[in-house]
Amino acid sequence: xxxxxxxxxxxxxxxxxxxxxxxxxxxxxxxxxxxxxxxxxxxxxxxxxxxxxxxxxxxxxxxxxxxxxxxxxxxxxxxxxxxxxxxxxxxxxxxxxxxxxxxxxxxxxxxxxxxxxxxxxxxxxxxxxxxxxxxxxxxxxxxxxxxxxxxxxxxxxxxxxxxxxxxxxxxxxxxxxxxxxxxxxxxxxxxxxxxxxxxxxxxxxxxxxxxxxxxxxxxxxxxxxxxxxxxxxxxxxxxxxxxxxxxxxxxxxxxxxxxxxxxxxxxxxxxxxxxxxxxxxxxxxxxxxxxxxxxxxxxxxxxxxxxxxxxxxxxxxxxxxxxxxxxxxxxxxxxxxxxxxxxxxxxxxxxxxxxxxxxxxxxxxxxxxxxxxxxxxxxxxxxxxxxxxxxxxxxxxxxxxxxxxxxxxxxxxxxxxxxxxxxxxxxxxxxxxxxxxxxxxxxxxxxxxxxxxxxxxxxxxxxxxxxxxxxxxxxxxxxxxxxxxxxxxxxxxxxxxxxxxxxxxxxxxxxx
Numbered sequence: 001x002x003x004x005x006x007x008x009x010x011x012x013x014x015x016x017x018x019x020x021x022x023x024x025x026x027x028x029x030x031x032x033x034x035x036x037x038x039x040x041x042x043x044x045x046x047x048x049x050x051x052x053x054x055x056x057x058x059x060x061x062x063x064x065x066x067x068x069x070x071x072x073x074x075x076x077x078x079x080x081x082x083x084x085x086x087x088x089x090x091x092x093x094x095x096x097x098x099x100x101x102x103x104x105x106x107x108x109x110x111x112x113x114x115x116x117x118x119x120x121x122x123x124x125x126x127x128x129x130x131x132x133x134x135x136x137x138x139x140x141x142x143x144x145x146x147x148x149x150x151x152x153x154x155x156x157x158x159x160x161x162x163x164x165x166x167x168x169x170x171x172x173x174x175x176x177x178x179x180x181x182x183x184x185x186x187x188x189x190x191x192x193x194x195x196x197x198x199x200x201x202x203x204x205x206x207x208x209x210x211x212x213x214x215x216x217x218x219x220x221x222x223x224x225x226x227x228x229x230x231x232x233x234x235x236x237x238x239x240x241x242x243x244x245x246x247x248x249x250x251x252x253x254x255x256x257x258x259x260x261x262x263x264x265x266x267x268x269x270x271x272x273x274x275x276x277x278x279x280x281x282x283x284x285x286x287x288x289x290x291x292x293x294x295x296x297x298x299x300x301x302x303x304x305x306x307x308x309x310x311x312x313x314x315x316x317x318x319x320x321x322x323x324x325x326x327x328x329x330x331x332x333x334x335x336x337x338x339x340x341x342x343x344x345x346x347x348x349x350x351x352x353x354x355x356x357x358x359x360x361x362x363x364x365x366x367x368x369x370x371x372x373x374x375x376x377x378x379x380x381x382x383x384x385x386x387x388x389x390x391x392x393x394x395x396x397x398x399x400x401x402x403x404x405x406x407x408x409x410x411x412x413x414x415x416x417x418x419x420x421x422x423x424x425x426x427x428x429x430x431x432x433x434x435x436x437x438x439x440x441x442x443x444x445x446x447x448x449x450x451x452x453x454x455x456x457x458x459x460x461x462x463x464x465x466x467x468x469x470x471x472x473x474x475x476x477x478x479x480x481x482x483x484x485x486x487x488x489x490x491x492x493x494x495x496x497x498x499x500x501x502x503x504x505x506x507x508x509x510x511x512x
Contacts (some may be wrong), residue, residue: 039252039253039333040130040253040397040398041253041333041334041335041372041396041397042252042253042254042255042256042330042333042334042335043127043130043253043254043255043256043334043335043337043393043397044247044255044256044258044325044334044335044336044337045123045255045256045257045258045337045339045389046258046260046318046321046336046337046338046339047093047096047257047258047259047260047339047340047341048260048262048263048314048318048338048340049089049137049138049141049259049260049261049262049263049264049340049341050263050264050265050340050341050342050343050344050352050353051263051311051314051339051340051343051344051365051366052340052343052344052345052361052362052364052365053080053082053340053343053364053365053366054343054344054360054361054364055304055307055308055311055344055361056069056311056366057070058070058073058078058366058368059080059366062282063277063280063282063308065308065311065312065315066311066312066315067312067315068315068316068318068319068322069315069318069319069338069368071319072318072319072322072370073368073377074376074377075370075374075375075376075377076368076369076370076371076374076377076378077368077369077370077371077374077377077378077379077380077412078367078368078377078378078379078380079366079367079368079369079380079384079410080379080380080381081364081381081382081383081384082339082364082365082366082367082384082385082386083363083364083365083383083384083385083386083424083426083444083446084340084341084342084343084362084363084364084365084386084426085101085102085385085386085387085426085427086102086342086363086426086427086428087342087343087353087355087357087358087362087363087426087428087442088110088341088342088353088354088428088430089138089140089141089341089342090107090108090109090110090111090112090140090143091105091107091108091112091427091428091429092340092341092342092386093138093140093141093144093259093341094107094112094114094118094144095385095386095387096123096339096341096386096387096389096390097122097123097124097144097148097257097390098114098118098121098122098123098387098390098405099121099123099387099389099390099391099402099404099405099406099407100118100121100387100404100405100406101387101406101425101427102427102428102429103425103427103429103438103501103504103505104406104504105118106434106435107144107434108429108430108432108434109430109431109432109434110140110430111139111140111143112143112434113143113144113147114144114147115434117404118404119147119148119150120150120151121402121404122144122148122151123255123257123390123393124148124151124152124255124257125148125151126390126393126394126399126400126402127255127394127397127399128399129253130253130254130255131153131154131250131251131252131253131254131255132151132152132153132154132254132255132256133152133153133154133155133156133246133250133254133255133256133257134148134152134154134155134156134256134257134258134259135155135156135158135160135161135239135243135257135258135259136158136257136258136259137158137161137228137234137239137259137260137261138228138259138261138264139158139228139229141259141341142158145257154250156242156246159232160242161234161238161239161242162228162232162233162234163214163217163225163232163233163234163235163238214233217235219271220270220271221268221269221270221271222271222274223266223267223268223269223274223306224266224268225268226261226262226266226268227266227268228261230266234261236260236261236262236313236314236317237317237320239258239260240317240320240321243256243258243321244321244324244328247325247328247330248328248330252333253397255393259341260314260317262310262311262313262314262317263307263310263311263313263314263344265307265352267303267306267307267309267310268306268310269306269309269310269312269313270313272312272313272316273309273310273312273313273316274309275309276308276309276312277305277308277309278305282305284300284301284304284346284347285347285477285479287347287348287477287479288348289348289349290348290349290350290355290357290359291460291461291466292355292356292357292455292458292460292461293348293349293350293355293357294350294354294355296349297349297350297351300346300347300351301346303346303351304346304351307344307346318338322336322370331370331372332372332373333372334372335369335370335371335372335393335396335397336369336370337367337368337369337370337389337393338366338367338368338370339365339366339367339368339386339389340365340366341365341386342362342363342365343360343361343362343363343364343365344361344362345357345359345361345362346361347359347361356428356430356442356455356458357442357455358426358428358442358443358444358453359478360451360472360476360477360478363426363444365386367384367389369410378412380410380411380412382411383422383424383446384410384411384424385407385424385425386407387405387406387407388407388408388409388410389407389410390402390405390407391405391407391408391409392407392409392410392413395409395413396413408422421447421448422447423445423446423447423496424445424446424447425443425444425445425446425497425500426443426444426446427441427442427443427444428441428442428443429441429442432457435508436508437505437508437509438457438501438504438505439456439457440456440457440458441455441456441457442454442455443455443497443501445493445496445497445500446472447493447496449471449472449473449474450469450470450471450472450489450493451469451470451471451472451478452467452468452469452490452493452494452497453466453467453468453469453470454466454467454494454497454498467483467490467494468481468483469481469482469483469486469489469490469493470482
């Protein structure tokens with residue numbers, strides 16, 4: 001019989017020891033014993049929010065937005081056709097953390113939660129025996145981390161890495177209603193670009209007080225300090241430095257999930273990268289205005305440039321974190337994952353990701369896996385999905401197979417070629433009730449070289465729906481709609497997608 005004390009039982013036992021007993025010293029002794037016995041590998045998942053694969057120079061983007069990552073990926077597995085689960089934080093993050101698609105986990109709406117079965121079926125629950133630590137700048141992602149808190153050893157409070165400000169009490173006081181509280185606070189206390197606010201007296205008084213607290217930092221960020229929900233200022237350096245320190249203190253093996261806000265809007269890069277791409281002659285491909293563009297943004301070149309400059313800020317901080325992992329020795333025993341929850345768009349009249357479309361820039365995201373000891377680059381061009389990450393990480397670290405996931409083990413780690421005849425899906429249903437069949441949604445099916453868009457339930461569309469087909473291998477910009485010229489392929493793929501929708505809707509149909 002195996003009487004070896006596992007780490008979680010050990011942590012519980014240590015809590016009963018007298019105050020003053022050196023817990024850290026004993027943890028290190030236990031780590032050394034584990035290492036001698038062949039310690040399992042650590043896992044670190046780094047997620048930059050709204051980080052589009054389309055704007056990353058490592059993937060061929062014309063601007064060199066990621067010089068540090070470009071250098072480091074020579075020691076990584078690089079996935080060139082990796083898809084998010086959805087086109088904004090809630091469905092995209094939930095898909096990564098649960099290993100199932102939005103129409104299964106049902107976190108569909110802004111700040112939505114995963115359905116009850118997935119409160120226990122998540123990446124942290126799959127790593128029992130590991131020390132599990134997580135942090136997110138993003139309140140929507142933090143909603144899931146709170147849902148999964150029973151499977152976490154340490155959830156770093158979101159406010160920990162914000163700068164001291166008069167705004168921070170809003171997030172602290174209204175943890176469960178952060179989004180609504182933030183909007184109310186902004187309307188009352190913040191002066192808009194047009195110079196208006198609900199209370200001009202309070203807003204100008206607030207600005208004066210707030211400026212005093214951050215005066216010494218303002219010159220470092222010419223467009224203003226980066227903020228979360230427009231109210232909580234932060235520095236990415238602060239979070240990176242704190243996490244670097246924490247990773248050397250916690251017991252091993254560990255799994256860490258760290259969800260950073262940049263390069264999410266507002267795009268406020270540091271002085272080092274301000275105007276880095278100004279007047280560089282970059283000209284993106286012009287594309288037609290989409291029918292679902294809610295408010296046409298006519299200033300997209302400038303906004304894209306600010307976004308690209310913000311990516312440089314992320315790239316620098318990832319480079320710093322990676323260098324630290326290497327110099328500290330952690331990299332020798334740690335899988336490092338770099339990815340995102342969704343992308344960003346600056347085309348078709350749409351800026352950002354607040355729309356109902358699922359074109360490549362908003363759903364094609366980076367995935368780079370750095371294996372312990374890897375010294376050569378490997379490029380993967382098969383279509384892969386965010387739901388693949390969970391089963392892959394459990395497989396690579398010898399954990400129990402998470403049988404509930406809808407993903408596959410990623411190449412090149414899979415024992416067999418699973419890419420043949422595989423179908424991938426992306427789902428956005430932001431206005432659909434989570435406990436009802438999907439009646440209004442944007443969906444995508446990816447198979448072989450084809451990407452089928454099927455949007456339905458939208459009043460602004462003819463007959464309430466639209467279907468488009470693109471060959472994303474020969475036409476990665478999705479410029480040529482093949483709907484009219486390939487009716488047979490459209491019919492086949494649409495029938496497959498509708499059959500899948502019937503399947504996922506079935507549990508939510510009312511019994512007559």
